[in-house]
Amino acid sequence: MPGHDKDAHSAVQGYDKHAYEPFAVTVDLAVLTLRAGALHILLVRRGEEPYAGQWALPGGFLLPDESAEAAARRELAEETGLNDVSGLHLEQLRTYSEPGRDPRMRVVSVAFTALLPDAPEARGGSDAAEARWTPYDEAGPLAFDHDRILADARERVGAKLEYTSLATAFCPPEFTLGELQQVYETVWGTRLDKPNFRRKVLATPGFVEPVPGAPRRTSGRGKPAALHRAAGAARLHPPLLRPTQEGRPA
Amino acid sequence: MPGHDKDAHSAVQGYDKHAYEPFAVTVDLAVLTLRAGALHILLVRRGEEPYAGQWALPGGFLLPDESAEAAARRELAEETGLNDVSGLHLEQLRTYSEPGRDPRMRVVSVAFTALLPDAPEARGGSDAAEARWTPYDEAGPLAFDHDRILADARERVGAKLEYTSLATAFCPPEFTLGELQQVYETVWGTRLDKPNFRRKVLATPGFVEPVPGAPRRTSGRGKPAALHRAAGAARLHPPLLRPTQEGRPA
DNA sequence: CCAAAAGTGTTCCGCCTACACCCATGT
DNA sequence: ACATGGGTGTAGGCGGAACACTTTTGG
Numbered sequence: 001m002p003g004h005d006k007d008a009h010s011a012v013q014g015y016d017k018h019a020y021e022p023f024a025v026t027v028d029l030a031v032l033t034l035r036a037g038a039l040h041i042l043l044v045r046r047g048e049e050p051y052a053g054q055w056a057l058p059g060g061f062l063l064p065d066e067s068a069e070a071a072a073r074r075e076l077a078e079e080t081g082l083n084d085v086s087g088l089h090l091e092q093l094r095t096y097s098e099p100g101r102d103p104r105m106r107v108v109s110v111a112f113t114a115l116l117p118d119a120p121e122a123r124g125g126s127d128a129a130e131a132r133w134t135p136y137d138e139a140g141p142l143a144f145d146h147d148r149i150l151a152d153a154r155e156r157v158g159a160k161l162e163y164t165s166l167a168t169a170f171c172p173p174e175f176t177l178g179e180l181q182q183v184y185e186t187v188w189g190t191r192l193d194k195p196n197f198r199r200k201v202l203a204t205p206g207f208v209e210p211v212p213g214a215p216r217r218t219s220g221r222g223k224p225a226a227l228h229r230a231a232g233a234a235r236l237h238p239p240l241l242r243p244t245q246e247g248r249p250a
Numbered sequence: 251m252p253g254h255d256k257d258a259h260s261a262v263q264g265y266d267k268h269a270y271e272p273f274a275v276t277v278d279l280a281v282l283t284l285r286a287g288a289l290h291i292l293l294v295r296r297g298e299e300p301y302a303g304q305w306a307l308p309g310g311f312l313l314p315d316e317s318a319e320a321a322a323r324r325e326l327a328e329e330t331g332l333n334d335v336s337g338l339h340l341e342q343l344r345t346y347s348e349p350g351r352d353p354r355m356r357v358v359s360v361a362f363t364a365l366l367p368d369a370p371e372a373r374g375g376s377d378a379a380e381a382r383w384t385p386y387d388e389a390g391p392l393a394f395d396h397d398r399i400l401a402d403a404r405e406r407v408g409a410k411l412e413y414t415s416l417a418t419a420f421c422p423p424e425f426t427l428g429e430l431q432q433v434y435e436t437v438w439g440t441r442l443d444k445p446n447f448r449r450k451v452l453a454t455p456g457f458v459e460p461v462p463g464a465p466r467r468t469s470g471r472g473k474p475a476a477l478h479r480a481a482g483a484a485r486l487h488p489p490l491l492r493p494t495q496e497g498r499p500a
Numbered sequence: 501c502c503a504a505a506a507g508t509g510t511t512c513c514g515c516c517t518a519c520a521c522c523c524a525t526g527t
Numbered sequence: 528a529c530a531t532g533g534g535t536g537t538a539g540g541c542g543g544a545a546c547a548c549t550t551t552t553g554g
Contacts, residue, residue, distance in 0.1 A: 022272025023312065025347070025358050062273065064356065068347040095345045095360045097275070097318040106314065108275050108358070110345045159485075163413070178532070196517065198534070203515095216524095222532025223524040235409075237494065238515090244487065428505075446544065448507070453542095466551095472505025473551040488542090501554100508549070516541080523534070 024102075026109045027072045028059035028146065030093065030153035031080070033116040034170055038135050039186055041150060042122055043142070044079060045130040050103050051143030057150065058131070059109070068092070068110040076114060079131055081123035089115045089169035093153055101145050113153045115169040158187050163239040165207055168230035174211055176225035177201060190243055200240055206233025274352075276359045277322045278309035278396065280343065280403035281330070283366040284420055288385050289436055291400060292372055293392070294329060295380040300353050301393030307400065308381070309359070318342075318360040326364060329381055331373035339365045339419035343403055351395050363403045365419040408437050413489040415457055418480035424461055426475035427451060440493055450490055456483025 031042035043055040058079040062071045072090055093111040101107065122131040136154065141147060160166045167183040168175070181197050184190075201207055208228040216224035281292035293305040308329040312321045322340055343361040351357065372381040386404065391397060410416045417433040418425070431447050434440075451457055458478040466474035 023275040023358075025273040025275065062347070062358075065349050067349065068345060068358070092344045094342045095318060097312070097360065099315050099317060108273075108312075108318070108360075110347065110358075159413075163409075176533085193517070193519085194532085195519085195534075195536090200516085216533095218525070219532070221526060221530070223534075225533055238491065239489070241488065426506085443544070443546085444505090445507075445509090445546085450543080466506095468552070469505075471503070471553055473507075475506055493544095503552105503554085505552085506550075508547105510547080511545085513544085514542095517539085519537090521534105521536075524532090526531085527529090 024105060024107045025062045025068070026059055026107055027062065027068050027075060028057045028096075028109050028111045028149055029072055029076055029114055030057055030111065030150055031076065031114040031116065032136075032153065032157065032170075033119040033133065034183060034186055035119045035133060037182065037186060038137075039154070040119060040133045041136050041139050042080065043132055043134050043139065045132075046143055054143045055132075055134070055140065056143035057111075057146045068112075072110075072112045072114070079122075080120070089166070093149065093156060096145060096149065098145070111149045111153070113157060115157070115166070117170060117172040117175075154187075158242075161187055162241055163236055165230060165233055165236060168208070174217075174227040174229050176217060176219070177208070177228060178219070178225055180208070180228075184240070188242055192243070204233075204236050204238065204240070206231045207236055274355060274357045275312045275318075276309055276357055277312065277318050277325060278307045278346075278359050278361045278399055279322055279326055279364055280307055280361065280400055281326065281364040281366065282386075282403065282407060282420075283369040283383065284433060284436055285369045285383060287432065287436060288387075289404070290369060290383045291386050291389050292330065293382055293384050293389065295382075296393055304393045305382075305384070305390065306393035307361075307396045318362075322360075322362045322364070329372075330370070339416070343399070343406060346395060346399065348395070361399045361403070363407060365407070365416070367420060367422040367425075404437075408492075411437055412491055413486055415480060415483055415486060418458070421480075424467075424477040424479050426467060426469070427458070427478060428469070428475055430458070430478075434490070438492055442493070454483075454486050454488065454490070456481045457486055 029042070033040050033042075042058060044058045046052055046054055046056050058075055060071065060075045060078075062068060063074075066074070069090065069092075076090075091113050093113045095108060095110045097108045099106060101109075119133055122133055136150075139147075139150060142150065157166065161184055167180055167187075170183045170187075171179055177198050178194075180201065181192055181194065184197070185192055207230075209231040211227045211229055216226055218224035279292070283290050283292075292308060294308045296302055296304050296306050308325055310321065310325045310328075312318060313324075316324070319340065319342075326340075341363050343363050345358060345360045347358045349356060351359075369383055372383055386400075389397075389400060392400065407416065411434055417430055417437075420433045420437075421429055427448050428444075430451065431442055431444065434447070435442055457480075459481040461477045461479055466476055468474035
């Protein structure tokens with residue numbers, strides 16, 4: 001929002017939108033999902049310079065009358081072919097504005113993190129751009145500063161698992177506690193004690209609740225599990241803390 | 251960063267920066283400090299329409315070759331007269347991009363939270379705009395969507411006190427544990443048990459460390475306190491959790 | 501001597517960890 | 528029968544809450 005410096009006033013008072021260097025505003029999306037017990041990220045292959053042929057995060061320009069959130073949903077739908085984009089978890093990560101991050105022009109990008117429960121195979125984008133789910137660890141060097149955005153997204157998600165109900169966003173509407181536990185184990189890269197995980201989750205008010213008509217889902221082997229769904233809470237009290245890593249860097 | 255949609259390409263391939271509706275990009279600053287045991291926010295009074303005469307968050311336009319962070323520091327220096335802006339804690343809050351949030355034109359604003367130890371009296375800005383420290387609770391209706399930005403900032407700061415060493419940013423370089431406790435009590439609006447607070451803080455590795463040549467600072471009455479300073483850690487393990495509010499809304 | 505703030509000690513209780521053990525299902 | 532995953536029980540210990548108590552200053 002405009003402040004009171006003279007630069008702003010001279011630009012704004014006359015409503016001259018082009019008097020100052022304009023900025024291109026884009027959104028970038030770090031779309032994460034769990035496939036085969038591993039964290040995957042949605043990437044698209046660039047068709048043009050710069051970075052032609054390299055993989056990058058999906059994204060695109062804001063249209064004149066949409067918010068960054070709306071642009072992110074639109075781009076996501078266009079590039080993955082998802083229908084119910086309205087329901088999924090979308091969250092601002094941060095905004096990247098360093099000059100020179102795009103060699104062509106000044107681009108300010110609002111980055112989002114999106115979490116998907118299952119991973120529908122990615123279709124190419126509307127203009128036939130190639131899209132692919134890639135294991136997080138194999139997401140090679142990406143175009144622009146997307147490596148950093150991706151790293152920021154992972155760190156943020158890992159931290160938010162502790163004190164928010166974010167993990168349910170990786171799960172389908174109805175899920176088993178085993179599935180929920182896998183989310184934590186995969187994102188954190190640790191093993192958790194199943195009985196204790198179960199109790200902690202159930203003891204946290206508003207985290208999950210059993211589905212009334214509970215038909216228990218079987219996962220091949222073993223006893224079929226009771227189904228749960230997200231109860232309303234956004235923040236977890238008490239939080240589900242990561243196991244204490246002794247050698248943690250201060 | 252550009253994606254692969256056609257809109258983007260047609261705008262970008264020709265390097266035509268004005269082919270699409272340009273966006274004005276600004277920064278807004280929620281500058282918080284503690285004065286007289288209460289949370290205060292730095293506000294400036296607007297001189298022009300819209301919202302002329304109303305109070306607003308300080309901020310301003312990005313210059314062509316500076317990042318949002320740099321713009322935030324520059325604006326802060328200009329509007330408060332602070333010299334060592336380089337040292338203080340500045341952190342991205344989120345980006346506000348809803349169309350219509352500025353009635354004049356399309357403005358995308360990157361909001362920051364800044365935390366100051368003491369509160370030097372605010373000078374008016376370089377162009378004589380009025381600036382004032384205001385108790386958080388008395389920050390009346392602000393211009394634009396700044397009420398929301400301010401609320402978001404407070405919520406974020408409160409949450410981050412739990413699991414980061416952010417509280418030290420409200421303190422001078424060397425501080426007493428009593429001062430640190432006041433930060434928590436003021437931002438959270440709760441009372442904390444002094445002995446337990448003390449032990450928890452000292453038990454969290456990397457949070458604070460005693461200053462070697464410890465001359466103990468007196469605060470009028472009572473035993474002078476030992477001085478501490480922030481040790482390196484950014485995240486606290488274990489976190490300093492807020493006292494459990496039972497009637498917390500889910 | 502008293503008030504006020506810093507700092508230490510100690511007890512109690514809850515929760516978290518760990519691991520043992522039972523349940524239900526597929527092969 | 529047995530492997531596999533779901534689910535319950537329980538003993539031990541660590542840590543936080545609560546509060547008593549000592550220390551050091553200013554008035």
